[in-house]
Amino acid sequence: MRKILFIIFISAFVCISANAQQIDFYNLEEEQIYNPSRKYNTWSVTAGIGPVVYYTDVVDYTVFPSQNWKFGPSILVGKQLGRPWSVDAQFLMADMYGEKNSRFFEGDFYDLTLNLNVSINQLVLFGPIRDRLNIYGKIGLGVNYFRARQRNIETGEWITVGDVHGGTPGYPRPYGWSDDDFLAIGYEKDNPEEKTDRGSEMVVPIGLGIDYRINKSFDVGFELMLRNLSQDNLDVNLTGADNDSYMSNSVTVTYKIGKKDKRHALWTYKDFNMGWQRNRRVDPNAQKLDSLRQRLEEIAANDSSVTDTTFIYREQIEYRKTLAASVFFDFDKADIKTDAHKVIAVVARFMKEHPEEDILVQGYCDERGQMITISDLVRDDAMLWWMSW
Structure with missing residues (x-):
């Protein structure tokens, strides 16, 4: 069974890798980009139903039963923690059945688990696959x-400890049980018709799931979980080799609780621009560039329109006959900032007074922003116009 889960994990990884080239980070809408300061829907309720397959000592199959399939419903409440991580509380219940040789066990169970989920595509691709698919792993307790x-299969009579353990010399008997006790947990040992307190064991679920986003409110999916018990008592065999x-x-x-016009945090993409800004704060080269930018802005601010230093600054331009200036834009915007108009005025004056000079214009952008291409500079007595598309 663990080999099957391993194969499923590998298949999920291959599926994600195959779709890696189909994510267009350059054309994401604003609501698709995760920003911690923005409000997202983070709570959800999920209902599910499907077959439950038992791997105990009293079963006649290795992977799947050939008959007597048992189905069980489940419900869970989840809370998203950022993009990749979430936690949920899950309830599952089902009837039980298994047979081997001349006997069978029957019963029912319910379990309560607290689980940690990680979105594999959020870690590998930094977002959902094609904005529709999410593949996740889960482990809990x-x-x-x-x-x-x-x-007994033939007679239907209840089986005692002696019926199973007494006929095989050296076969270990369960501790604390007598040969006359019926093999029953959750029922009276001397009367299997009478219910008593349920047996309990620790359970560790581990598995995979996939979700398909229908819209902002609903998802559909499939979840496969192998739930490992801490003991070997589920089929009342009591002395098996494995738990x-x-x-x-x-x-x-899945119903995503929250406002209808908001996305659930799971269905968002990593903001690379924010990551770039965080890295830039500790980059010494970026700090030097910011210092130079600040100095250029101070020089531009000392223009004749606001101070009396025009003559000195003009002399520097006339003798050097060179000028370097920088204009910055907001992310994904072509609008010039208010404080940059003074810089443009200085460049315009220089171009008007030195028509013989060649002008080199260069533009830069981050890894997600739209590139601004300047095709022409139009001289005018009033201002400098920037033509862009």
Whole structure:
């Protein structure tokens, strides 16, 4: 069973890698880009149903049963923690059945688990696949509460400890049980018809799931979980070599709680621009560039329109016959900032007074911004016009 889960993990990774080239980060809408300061929907409720397959000592199959399939419903409440991570509380219940040789066990259980989820595509691709698919892994911890008892397949009679352990010399007997006790947990040992307190064991679920986003409110998906128990009592066999486990498979429907016009945080993409800004704060070269930018802005601010230093500054231009100036834009904008008009005025004056000079214009952008291409500079007595598309 663990090999099957490993194969599923590998298949999910290959599927994500195959779609990696199909993500267009340059044409994302504003609501698709995750910003911690923005409000997102983060709570959800999921309902599911599907077959539950038992891996105990009293079963006659290796992977899937050939008959007597059991189905169980589940419900969980989830809370998203940023983009990749979330937690959920899950409830699952189902009937149980398994047979081997001349006996079978039957019963029912419910378990309560607290799980940690990680979106694999959010870590690998930094967002959902094609804005529709999310593949996640899950691991958790909880408690299974169960009732089970064994019967003879041919006669339907209840089976005692002696029926199973007495006929095989050297076969270990369960500690604390007598040969006359019926193999039953959650029922009276001397009367399997009477219910008593359920048995309980720790359960560790681990598995994979996939969600498909229908709209901002609903997702559909499929979840496969292998739930490993801490003991070997689920089928009341009591002395097996391995601890019991069971696999739950669920087709799910998720309702994302919150405002209808907001996205759920899971269905957003990493903001590379914000990451670039954080890295820039500690980059010494970027700090030097910011210092130079500040100095250029101070020089531009000392223009004749506001001070009496025009003659000195003009002399520097006339003798050097060179000028360097920088104009900055907001992200994904072509509008010139108010404080940059003075810089443009200085450049315009220089161009008007030195028509023989050649002008080199260069533009830069970050990894997501739209590139601004300047095709022409139009001289005018009033101002400098920038033509862009």
